[in-house]
């Protein structure tokens with residue numbers, strides 16, 4: 627039997643936006659997974675004040691279901707006490723799904739920072755990185771860095787979906803200034819933000 631493929635998509639998702647949607651859609655097209663696990667980050671101690679309640683971020687992550695039906699919004703990191711590292715979640719998922727290969731989509735900002743991740747060498751053994759270059763970005767440094775990770779035994783694949791130059795920070799800023807964000811986030815997220823008066 628072929629090994630099961632699981633996409634583990636971690637992020638703060640405060641809020642999820644169309645850049646996240648394109649990243650995940652590209653990863654799904656590239657990987658053809660059996661399951662997608664969305665993992666909203668726990669609240670880091672230094673970010674606690676002013677942070678959007680985890681329950682709202684989890685609810686908004688339901689937008690990703692439009693991309694793939696076999697999808698779990700998992701709360702492992704949110705329920706964990708103290709600071710949460712990707713390696714802890716990856717170990718948990720390897721225990722929970724011992725026969726599956728994990729694929730981890732990430733934007734270029736995250737990829738280039740990878741050597742600073744806690745236990746990155748173990749992460750390289752446990753994950754296939756699905757890297758995404760944002761539109762307008764120079765892809766060459768990303769490919770060079772991927773080669774460095776490969777030389778260390780890592781596995782990196784690139785998706786070729788276009789990615790929007792967009793961040794959650796920008797979305798929160800626009801809402802705070804009273805500007806519309808309907809073009810930047812999925813419809814369900816825009817409706818949720820309006821209903822709960824988030825980021826105002």
Ligand code: ATP
Pocket residue numbers: 636637638639640644645646648649731732733734735736758760789790791792793794795796
């Ligand atoms: P913030 O602005 O609050 O820092 P963010 O928009 O960068 O947030 P995160 O939730 O921190 O979003 O990101 C989760 C994952 O999505 C990361 O791997 C990040 O690189 C990726 N990502 C974020 N924005 C985009 C985008 N526009 N295109 C592709 N990937 C993205």
